[in-house]
Amino acid sequence: MKLGVEVLSCLPGPEQSQYLTLIGQPLLVLEELIMNTHLELLERVLASISLLVSPRLRGTLDDLLRKYAERALDMGRLPNQLEERLDVSLAVSELASNSGEFVMPDTAPQKSQWMRDEEVTECKCCRSLVFSMFNRRHHCRRCGRVVCAACSTRRMQVSGYGDVSVRVCDDCYSQTVSSEVSSHSIESKSSLEAELKAADTQVYLWRLNNDVVHNSTVREEFSYEYAPSVSLCLAILKLHSDNLAYPRFLLNSCKYMMQRLWREVDTRAMNKVANTEVDYNLVIQMVRSLALAAKVKYSQLGSSVAECDRLLSEADVLTTLVQAGCADLIPVQGLNDAGLRVVRDLLVDKELWLPAMDVSTKAGLDKTGIWAAWGKACLRAGCWREARDRFSHCLEPGDPRPARNPPLLNDIVQILVTGAYNMDPGSIEAHKSRNTEFTSVVSCPAVLHTLASLKDITRGIYPQTNVTENTVIIGPKLDSLFYAECQYYLSTYGSHAGILAFYLQHDDLAAALRHVFARKLDPEIFYNIVYIPCLRHDMIADLHLEMTLLDSSLDKWKPYLCHVCLQLERRGLLNVLYQLQLFMKDNVRAAMSCIRFYKAGARSYSDLATNLRHLHLAKKHLEDELATGRWGTPDQQADMSTGLSMKLKPWEVNQHISTILRQMEVNKFLHICEIEHRPVLQLAAQLFPPLTGVPTLFGSNAERLQLAVLVVLCGKNVEEAFGMAFRIIQDYHLKTGQVFCLVGSKLASDNRIVEIEQLIGSIQSSGISDPIVICDEVLGVSLQVLAEKNELGAVEPLVRLITDLDKKISAYIHCRQLKSAYLLAVKNNRLEDVRRILHEAEQLGQTKIQYLCMKKLEQGAHT
Numbered sequence: 001m002k003l004g005v006e007v008l009s010c011l012p013g014p015e016q017s018q019y020l021t022l023i024g025q026p027l028l029v030l031e032e033l034i035m036n037t038h039l040e041l042l043e044r045v046l047a048s049i050s051l052l053v054s055p056r057l058r059g060t061l062d063d064l065l066r067k068y069a070e071r072a073l074d075m076g077r078l079p080n081q082l083e084e085r086l087d088v089s090l091a092v093s094e095l096a097s098n099s100g101e102f103v104m105p106d107t108a109p110q111k112s113q114w115m116r117d118e119e120v121t122e123c124k125c126c127r128s129l130v131f132s133m134f135n136r137r138h139h140c141r142r143c144g145r146v147v148c149a150a151c152s153t154r155r156m157q158v159s160g161y162g163d164v165s166v167r168v169c170d171d172c173y174s175q176t177v178s179s180e181v182s183s184h185s186i187e188s189k190s191s192l193e194a195e196l197k198a199a200d201t202q203v204y205l206w207r208l209n210n211d212v213v214h215n216s217t218v219r220e221e222f223s224y225e226y227a228p229s230v231s232l233c234l235a236i237l238k239l240h241s242d243n244l245a246y247p248r249f250l251l252n253s254c255k256y257m258m259q260r261l262w263r264e265v266d267t268r269a270m271n272k273v274a275n276t277e278v279d280y281n282l283v284i285q286m287v288r289s290l291a292l293a294a295k296v297k298y299s300q301l302g303s304s305v306a307e308c309d310r311l312l313s314e315a316d317v318l319t320t321l322v323q324a325g326c327a328d329l330i331p332v333q334g335l336n337d338a339g340l341r342v343v344r345d346l347l348v349d350k351e352l353w354l355p356a357m358d359v360s361t362k363a364g365l366d367k368t369g370i371w372a373a374w375g376k377a378c379l380r381a382g383c384w385r386e387a388r389d390r391f392s393h394c395l396e397p398g399d400p401r402p403a404r405n406p407p408l409l410n411d412i413v414q415i416l417v418t419g420a421y422n423m424d425p426g427s428i429e430a431h432k433s434r435n436t437e438f439t440s441v442v443s444c445p446a447v448l449h450t451l452a453s454l455k456d457i458t459r460g461i462y463p464q465t466n467v468t469e470n471t472v473i474i475g476p477k478l479d480s481l482f483y484a485e486c487q488y489y490l491s492t493y494g495s496h497a498g499i500l501a502f503y504l505q506h507d508d509l510a511a512a513l514r515h516v517f518a519r520k521l522d523p524e525i526f527y528n529i530v531y532i533p534c535l536r537h538d539m540i541a542d543l544h545l546e547m548t549l550l551d552s553s554l555d556k557w558k559p560y561l562c563h564v565c566l567q568l569e570r571r572g573l574l575n576v577l578y579q580l581q582l583f584m585k586d587n588v589r590a591a592m593s594c595i596r597f598y599k600a601g602a603r604s605y606s607d608l609a610t611n612l613r614h615l616h617l618a619k620k621h622l623e624d625e626l627a628t629g630r631w632g633t634p635d636q637q638a639d640m641s642t643g644l645s646m647k648l649k650p651w652e653v654n655q656h657i658s659t660i661l662r663q664m665e666v667n668k669f670l671h672i673c674e675i676e677h678r679p680v681l682q683l684a685a686q687l688f689p690p691l692t693g694v695p696t697l698f699g700s701n702a703e704r705l706q707l708a709v710l711v712v713l714c715g716k717n718v719e720e721a722f723g724m725a726f727r728i729i730q731d732y733h734l735k736t737g738q739v740f741c742l743v744g745s746k747l748a749s750d751n752r753i754v755e756i757e758q759l760i761g762s763i764q765s766s767g768i769s770d771p772i773v774i775c776d777e778v779l780g781v782s783l784q785v786l787a788e789k790n791e792l793g794a795v796e797p798l799v800r801l802i803t804d805l806d807k808k809i810s811a812y813i814h815c816r817q818l819k820s821a822y823l824l825a826v827k828n829n830r831l832e833d834v835r836r837i838l839h840e841a842e843q844l845g846q847t848k849i850q851y852l853c854m855k856k857l858e859q860g861a862h863t
Contacts, residue, residue, distance in 0.1 A: 003052050004029070010045040021209060028208045028215070030061065034068045035206040035222055039235050046239055058241055065240050066249050072224050072233040073253055073286070075260060076136050104143055104175045108158050114144035125151035125169050133228075133279045142172035149225070164217045230289045244301060247308075250294035254287045254311050261318065261330055280322040288315045316362050317343070324355035340365060348373050368394040372408050379415050384485055395493040405490075405498035412489050413502065420482040478506055496521050500529040509539070510546050516560070517550060523563030531564050535576060544583045554584060558644045565589075574600070586645035587625035591656065594618035595698050602694050604681060605670040612664065619660045622653050662731060663697045666707060669721060673714040680714050687746065697728070704732045705739060712743045718758040726766055736763075737774045744778040748785035753798065756782050760801055772803045780807055787814045796820075809833045813840050818849045822856075831860045 004023040007030070008016050022028045026049075033042040046053075046061075053061070102125075115124070117137050123129045124145040131137050131148070138152045139145070141161065147169045154173040155165035168176075206222055208215050224232060233253075240246045261283055295308035314335040321329055321343065329346045331339035340363040347356035353374045360367045375390035395408060478486070483506065490499045496519060503512035516526055534543045547557055554561065561584055568577040578593040598614035601607070625648070648656075673680050685691045688706050695703040695710070708728040715721035729736050740763060747756045760778065764771045779802050786795055795815045802808040805828060812821030818837050825833035838853035 006049050007045055010048045032208045062241050065236055069233045069236040073228045075228050102171050104172045108142050108160055109144040114139050115146050120146040123148040123151055132277045140169035140172055141166040142168045162214055162217055166221055230286050247294040247297040250290045254290045257283055257287050280327045284315050284318045317359055320355050320358045324352055351377055397492050402495045404495050409493050413486050416482050416486050420478050497525055497529045504533055513546050523560045526560045527564050527567050554644050584645055587621040588646040588648055591618040591621040606674050608667050609671040615660050622657050626653050659697050678714050684710055705734050708739045709742045713746055718755045722762040737777045740778045741781045744782040745785050748782035776802050776804045776807045783811045
């Protein structure tokens with residue numbers, strides 16, 4: 001009661017009597033002051049009772065202030081313009097008479113029977129005002145229609161609302177007054193009309209009393225006339241205690257208003273549509289003002305302002321969208337990271353570049369994609385100068401260049417190539433005559449091209465849009481203007497591989513080679529990007545011609561050609577390698593390639609015989625090398641080591657020619673042997689397992705040795721091919737004894753004793769320096785094979801051919817001819833050999849020879 005008395009004492013005298021009934025409920029007095037916006041009076045009252053207010057009561061009062069501050073921000077119902085229309089309720093639908101004039105219903109409709117906000121876009125009373133945030137909807141409590149504020153300024157008591165005067169439309173008010181006036185006498189009519197006029201001039205005040213039902217009805221009907229109002233909200237909150245609930249309420253209000261904005265965008269349609277009744281700029285400004293007020297209050301209370309800054313940033317983004325006329329792009333999920341990316345992408349799709357940039361900047365998103373899309377759009381529109389500027393923000397020119405073109409650069413070139421056409425020559429030349437730098441001045445060549453064709457267009461003849469096909473090399477022929485623009489982007493941002501590929505695709509092989517020359521590119525790039533595509537498109541001859549035009553000596557192309565040769569050899573492209581060697585005039589390597597062709601895939605000497613043409617070519621290449629070579633001077637000798645082609649000394653070339661001729665001779669002989677069904681390769685496989693291929697003179701010395709042995713063994717007799725084998729031995733410095741020992745061993749294995757004798761005779765007559773040693777070695781090996789086979793009956797003639805005494809005695813011993821060995825040893829008084837014979841006799845059980853040997857040894861001991 002004390003608090004109520006203190007509150008009433010602060011009120012002006014005339015008003016104290018109105019609040020006497022509420023002296024026991026001072027909060028109702030304070031609430032009524034808030035409802036009627038008597039805020040200055042409320043401030044004086046709160047200052048006066050500050051010492052009497054408990055913390056609990058202060059908290060209740062703060063809750064009350066926040067409640068009505070929220071009412072000050074109420075935006076009311078903003079129906080979505082695309083929501084489905086529902087049928088008007090029966091009570092409302094019967095309001096119109098047959099004449100079309102409004103007739104107030106007999107009873108006030110229930111709230112569920114009111115006309116829905118979604119059904120109405122203009123006032124049902126004046127039929128002229130269109131509803132919006134400023135022209136808000138109001139429901140007449142008497143008829144349930146939706147009317148504007150100007151058509152619902154009157155209040156009166158309506159059934160169902162107790163003694164509370166509620167808002168009614170002018171039509172219902174007039175009809176109610178008319179019916180009341182007509183039911184009174186003439187005197188009472190005049191007094192009633194006077195009372196009604198006086199009521200019209202009074203300002204309506206919200207009144208509370210001790211009746212709970214009455215107060216509930218008043219609160220339900222209450223609204224601030226000029227809501228939403230930030231200034232009113234902040235004025236109410238000015239009376240709030242200084243605690244965190246104050247700024248937290250402001251931030252929550254900001255979030256609620258932002259959510260209202262997001263909900264006002266209809267997402268059910270294929271294309272989102274903004275609500276035209278919403279003043280988005282006003283709502284965003286309200287959010288900004290509340291967020292700033294919250295930031296100030298948080299700062300005063302020493303708390304973090306991060307949330308305030310985030311809301312201000314979101315408000316900036318929303319302002320950008322609204323000012324760009326894109327309120328329909330406000331994301332339903334809010335302005336989180338995902339929502340901001342969606343907004344940015346939608347702006348890019350709509351080609352609203354500056355708003356997209358603004359949103360990305362404020363949200364901290366990457367702008368590279370926007371610059372790229374903007375540049376592509378300019379490029380497609382023919383605004384090339386603008387496109388260059390846009391792409392400069394998302395492509396980085398640099399050195400060293402990238403290994404491959406950026407994907408964006410490939411897209412740029414593709415746009416220029418696919419959208420290319422032949423420019424009108426007249427318009428280009430006319431513009432060139434006025435501008436020295438045509439490509440840098442013309443921003444829209446597409447426009448110039450179209451303007452130059454206006455006469456043809458009027459006649460139904462449209463400009464040529466198909467690219468002329470290139471019948472020469474690979475790709476389409478571009479107009480010089482488009483070609484130059486592609487060159488600009490590739491030379492500024494492209495990789496060397498991309499630049500070379502572009503030149504080749506557009507029939508500019510010379511430019512590609514000049515680029516290789518000027519930039520000293522890696523030979524691997526030249527091989528993969530230039531040489532291989534030319535090879536695939538049968539352009540090697542063109543490539544060689546252009547290379548020669550740039551450097552007839554080909555010395556500058558040495559690293560590239562050598563690398564190509566290496567790669568071709570690794571990949572087994574020998575025919576291509578051979579053609580390149582011919583182009584390089586590398587006769588020696590060309591001859592080597594021919595030799596490889598000769599050996600390739602051969603499984604017999606008959607196969608090799610069919611490939612002899614390659615040996616003839618190899619011989620010709622070497623002869624050409626001899627004919628064109630310059631020998632003798634120091635400069636020429638230096639060229640042999642540093643030139644592009646391989647150089648050999650004349651004697652080395654002659655040696656290779658001799659090898660080729662010798663191989664032809666051997667091949668012819670062995671081919672005849674195969675025709676006569678002599679087992680040439682079968683014999684080689686027996687003698688030299690495992691046999692990996694057909695032995696030739698172009699292999700190692702082991703192969704040459706095999707070939708020499710085969711030649712002797714495959715002849716009809718030893719003497720037929722001995723001379724050929726002997727020349728092989730001499731030409732390649734093979735070990736004579738090793739070759740003929742292998743021959744003798746095979747002859748002995750086949751019991752060809754007579755041919756062994758012929759072999760010995762041929763060796764002796766060959767003219768070699770040490771025939772005796774070689775013959776004894778061959779005979780020794782042959783006799784050893786025969787001894788192992790127990791073929792002892794025919795060894796005597798072979799042993800007699802041995803010249804060296806030691807080897808002859810040893811041969812007798814190995815062949816178990818101990819008697820002959822004994823006689824020869826005794827004849828030459830060789831006691832040591834007698835002991836060897838004695839030991840062998842003991843092994844063989846020849847007692848008679850044992851006795852003779854022992855007797856001879858005893859005699860030798862006494863002497």
